[in-house]
Amino acid sequence: MAKKNKFETNAIHVGNKPDASTGSVSPPINLTSTFAQDGIGKNKGFDYSRGTNPTRERLEKNIASLEGGYDAIAFSSGMAATTALFQSLKQSDHVIISRNVYGGTYRMTTQILSNHGLKFDFVDTTNTQNIKDAIKPETKWVFIETPTNPMLEITDIKAVSQICQDHDIKFAVDNTFMSPYGQRPLDHGADCVMHSSTKFIGGHSDVLGGVLVAKDKELAERLHFVQKSGGAIPSPFDAWLLLRSVKTLSMRVQKASDNAMVIAKYFDSHSKISKTIYPGLGSHPEHSVAQSQQINSHGDIIYGSMVSVVFNSKNEMDNFISKINLFTLAESLGGVESLMSVPYFMTHADVPEEVKAEMNLVPELLRLAVGIEHIDDLIADIDHALS
Ligand SMILES: Cc1ncc(COP(=O)(O)O)c(C=O)c1O
Secondary structure, three states: OOOOOOHHHHHHHOOOOOOOOOOOOOOOOOOOOEOOOOEOOEOOOOOEOOOOOHHHHHHHHHHHHHHOOOEEEEEOOHHHHHHHHHHOOOOOOEEEEEOOOOHHHHHHHHHOHHHHOOEEEEEOOOOHHHHHHHOOOOEEEEEEEOOOOOOOOOOOHHHHHHHHHHHOOEEEEEOOOOHHHHOOHHHHOOOEEEEEOOOOOOOOOOOOOEEEEEOOHHHHHHHHHHHHHHOOOOOHHHHHHHHHHHHHHHHHHHHHHHHHHHHHHHHHOOOOEEEEEOOOOOOOOOHHHHHHHOEOOOOOEOOOOEEEEEEOOHHHHHHHHHHOOOOEEOOOOOOOOOEEEOOOOOOOOOOOHHHHHHHOOOOOEEEEEOOOOOHHHHHHHHHHHHO
């Protein structure tokens, strides 16, 4: 089924076969830590839920089909997934990471994993020459985020994958901001995709999760081994919530992205806004790269639902935040409801001042995670809050 059907069909059917013993159309939640064995070494494919669990396995098969990977490996959060990827490395191994990466990834690599002998270099990957320049004999992975959070910088996935192939380096993409519906990095040559499934895959701001999708068997087995050994797995209930939510992923992501385009254009023409950052605007420096790789399951270009706006002053941004009703001030994104955050003081609080300055991340930047409410209501609310 995974091969012949299209994205929307796979999202609903892969991993969702009715329960064999009862016929329950909604798959069961296998809330169990352990499994009865018929004899020593004889089981029905499951022995202990840290290793494998039927509900989690259903989720993993589903996500793997959506990204076009060999297998997926599910975790309890996006950070647990990223950490597991790096835990598959050895002391002194070197990783090149997008400079403008999610703040938690920066914190984990610079303040924890680097204490265990792994080496990380942060470069502006929008210019792929910077990746070439940072490669060392010990470089094992290039890890990019595209678009990045919150500057929405876009890296050319195909170009990076070519560099990695030329140098025998593995290549991973944090695809959280686009979801598998909006971008499929494995199709462009990546070896691994990472998601914070807390975001679009979950889609309702009610569950945390993370997932790695491996292109080939060897990497999948290595990552399953880290998953089983470390144990940062989602509960069967969380796996079931994600499996249910992913069925509507395509519609949610498309609608939120359509809303975001209208909102970005509105902000772009407003006098209280000094800059609107959105990949769908012709002014975005990597607009054409977005057009080449952000393609939905119908073959159409999609720009995503994240919009960052820089206000003329912090005071004006504070006024806007206090007046707006339909956007809730909260970290996270990818839910059906619209959220907003001020990354300088919230998600990126741990990023050093000089790095924020390098990224042009200013205190007046507001990041909007546009939801799927009616666009007329969102625009009316923004209009009122700006007035
Ligand atoms: C791009 C990106 N990657 C990774 C993460 C981490 O995911 P989680 O919060 O599920 O651990 C986030 C969370 O905001 C994110 O935005």
